[in-house]
Each structure stands twice: as structure tokens, then as C-alpha cells.
Amino acid sequence: MTIGENLTEFGGLPVRDFDSTKxxxxxxGISYRVRLDWDDYDKGVKFAEVLAKFLGDPKLGEVKSFVIGAWAPESDSNSESIIRAIVEAQDKLQGLEHLFFGDITFEEQEISWILQSDISPLFGALPNLRTLRVRGADGLKLTPLPHAHLREFALESGGLPSDVIRAALACEFPELEHLELWLGDDGYGWDGNVKLFDDLLAGKLFPKLKYLGLxxxxxxxxxxxAIAAAPILERIEVLDLSMGTLGDKGVEALTQSPQIGKLKKLDIHHHYASTEKTQALAAAVNxxxxxxxxEPDVDDGEEYRYVAVAE
Structure with missing residues (x-):
């Protein structure tokens, strides 16, 4: 699987590209997306100039939802200057509730090539943010910090470093209902293990969490x-283990969990489990x-499974 389409909806609003001439x-009524397409690149349009026009618009203070798309064709251009521009415009962005940082398809840039930076300043600059989704983990940094109103936090990547995961789980988000982490492949940045999630699965973090996506x-x-025997199942409504390498072993553990039936939904799509095991799981959940x-690849008797999004 690759990310082949840009967003059409975000924050409950249709997404439209920002036209700096209008x-x-x-x-x-619109979630505006600031980005450069290939025609813009060819014409020499600068992302910073388009972003400046958006952030300088007299109606910016009324914007509720904002999407940042592709900002540069060069892989060495990270997001630092974009974050700095948003922080500098924070007085006019106090009404912003939904931000997607990195609505970039594989044709624009592979997810592993998206260069991010320290996103921590966004939390202080945007105190009324309800949703923050970030795509791309190369160069991504995060400092544990509080945010009083954030309800949805997602980090989409082909390989999420353990230091970023630790920082995300150490944040104080008392209103968080939706936590979504794309952990990815160890060839593209994933370097952790299941112990990273001990406190999360023990139910010690994010008291209002309803959706957990690992x-x-x-x-x-x-x-x-680990989840099958974890207290977190007592209070979340949706568990999302999709897009990974889940096989019979994991599916059987979930099926045998005494708490699995409390979930409203379990998502394991893109998996490697047998029909027999998934049918048994279906009978155990709502x-x-x-x-x-x-199907795994087999080479010299060895099985190889792949996550949906890596490079």
C-alpha cells in the first residue's frame, strides 16, 4: 500500500487548495491546503511565498481547519521554516482547531523522504487545537508537553523512532480521545519494542482515550x-492494529482475551492471519x-511479512 491520494476532507470540512490570487x-466552510504541485515547481513558485499569503490573509483568524501539503521537491528541505511561520502567526491562529502537517502522496514524495523537524512549538502556539496529524518521521522531534484541548493526535510514518514515541506518550493530553501511531519498519526508522507501550497498555495515560491505533x-x-491481557481494553472503544504484520499468533491471543468483546470495533485489515483464525476472532468481537x-513471501523456507507503509 502507498498513499496515493491527497485529502478530500479534514476537520469535517472539504479540502481545497489555497489559491493565492483569490x-x-x-x-x-473549507479546510484550506497550502502546497506546491509539479507545475508550481516548474514555474519556480516558492512555498514560503504561498504560505506567507495564506498566513497574511485578513480572514485567517476565522480559519478552523488547515492542511499543509508538499512544500519542496528537494528531500533536504525540512519543515522547520513552516513551523516557525505558523508560530509567528499564532496571534491570528487562535481559532484553529484542526491541522494536518504533511498531506503528501507517494508521487509527490515517499513517506520516508518527508523531512520533518521539531513539532513541539505548535502545541504552545495553537492552544485551541483539537486535531493534529503529522505525516513523515525523518527528522521528527517532539518534547513532552501539555495541551489542554487536543483530542486527536496521529503520527503517520514508515518507521517511527522510539524517542518520538516516548515523547508522545509522555505528553499531557487530558482530553485526548484518539491516539494513532504508525510504527513502521526497522529499515525506515522503527527501532523499538513492545515495552515502549507498557504504561499506555496499563491504562495509565490519556484518561479519555477511546481509539488506540498502533x-x-x-x-x-x-x-x-500484550494488549490481549492489558487493562487498556477496559476503556477504549476502538482498537486499530491494521496495516501491520499481524498473523495467527496475534489473532489467537486477541480471540482468547476476556476483554476483547468490550470493544465496539477491532480493525486488523492488511494482516497475515488465516481465515480460520479471523473467523474465530470475528465471533468474539462486536x-x-x-x-x-x-500472503507472506517465502524464500528458502523463511517467511517474510511486510507492513503496508514503509518507504
């Missing part, structure tokens, strides 16, 4: 086994998405 026309993981079986079954 400005912000419908701040309450997605795109090459250790999906280990995570499933709703199961077990679509996109995969």
Missing part, C-alpha cells in the same frame, strides 16, 4: 499479545475489519 474566501507495525503479533488479507 485568498481565503470561505474560512468556515498501526503499520512489524511487531503486530507482539503488540496483540465488529471486525479483517479485510486485505496478505
Amino acid at each position: 485568498g481565503i474566501e470561505d474560512p468556515a 498501526r503499520d507495525s512489524m511487531i503486530a503479533d507482539d503488540i496483540a499479545e 465488529e471486525l475489519d479483517a479485510g486485505d488479507p496478505e
Whole structure:
């Protein structure tokens, strides 16, 4: 699987590319996306100039949802200057509730090539943010900090470093309902293990959490086994282990969990489990998405499973 399409909806609003010749026309009804396409690149348009026009628009203070798309064709251009520009415009962004940082398809830039930076300043600059989704983990940094209103936090990557995961789990988000981490492959930045999630699975973090997504993981079986016996199942409504390498071992552990039936939904799509095991799991849960079954590659008797998003 690759990310082949840009967002069409975000923050409950349709996404439209920002046209700097028209400005912000419908701040309450559109989630504006600032990006450069290939024609812009060829014409020499600078992302910083388009972003400056957006952030300087007189209607910026009315914008509720904002999407940052592709900002540079060169792989050595990170997000630091973009974050700095947002922070400098923070007085006019106090009403912003939803931010997607990195709506970039594989044709624009592979997820492992997206260069991020320290996103920590966004939390202080945007105190009314409800949703923050960030795509790309190369260069990504995060300092543990509080945010009073954040409800959805997602880090999409082909390989999420353990230091970023530790920082995310150490943040104080009392209103957080949706936590989504794409863990990825060890060839693209993942360097952790299931012990990273001990406190999370013990139910010690994020008291209002309803959705937990530990997605795109090459250790999906280990995570499933840990979750099957974990207190977190007592209070979340949706568990998302999709896009990873989940197989019979992990599915069987979930099926045998006495708490699994309390979930409203379990998502394991893109998995490597047998039909027999997924049917047994379906009988144990209220709703199961077990679509996109995969077959492992076999070479010299060794099985190889792959996450959905890596490079």
C-alpha cells in the first residue's frame, strides 16, 4: 500500500487548495491546503511565498481547519521554516482547531523522504487545537508537553523512532480521545519494542482515550499479545492494529482475551492471519475489519511479512 491520494476532507470540512490570487474566501466552510504541485515547481513558485499569503490573509483568524501539503521537491528541505511561520502567526491562529502537517502522496514524495523537524512549538502556539496529524518521521522531534484541548493526535510514518514515541506518550493530553501511531519498519526508522507501550497498555495515560491505533507495525503479533491481557481494553472503544504484520499468533491471543468483546470495533485489515483464525476472532468481537488479507513471501523456507507503509 502507498498513499496515493491527497485529502478530500479534514476537520469535517472539504479540502481545497489555497489559491493565492483569490485568498481565503470561505474560512468556515473549507479546510484550506497550502502546497506546491509539479507545475508550481516548474514555474519556480516558492512555498514560503504561498504560505506567507495564506498566513497574511485578513480572514485567517476565522480559519478552523488547515492542511499543509508538499512544500519542496528537494528531500533536504525540512519543515522547520513552516513551523516557525505558523508560530509567528499564532496571534491570528487562535481559532484553529484542526491541522494536518504533511498531506503528501507517494508521487509527490515517499513517506520516508518527508523531512520533518521539531513539532513541539505548535502545541504552545495553537492552544485551541483539537486535531493534529503529522505525516513523515525523518527528522521528527517532539518534547513532552501539555495541551489542554487536543483530542486527536496521529503520527503517520514508515518507521517511527522510539524517542518520538516516548515523547508522545509522555505528553499531557487530558482530553485526548484518539491516539494513532504508525510504527513502521526497522529499515525506515522503527527501532523499538513492545515495552515502549507498557504504561499506555496499563491504562495509565490519556484518561479519555477511546481509539488506540498502533498501526503499520512489524511487531503486530507482539503488540496483540500484550494488549490481549492489558487493562487498556477496559476503556477504549476502538482498537486499530491494521496495516501491520499481524498473523495467527496475534489473532489467537486477541480471540482468547476476556476483554476483547468490550470493544465496539477491532480493525486488523492488511494482516497475515488465516481465515480460520479471523473467523474465530470475528465471533468474539462486536465488529471486525479483517479485510486485505496478505500472503507472506517465502524464500528458502523463511517467511517474510511486510507492513503496508514503509518507504
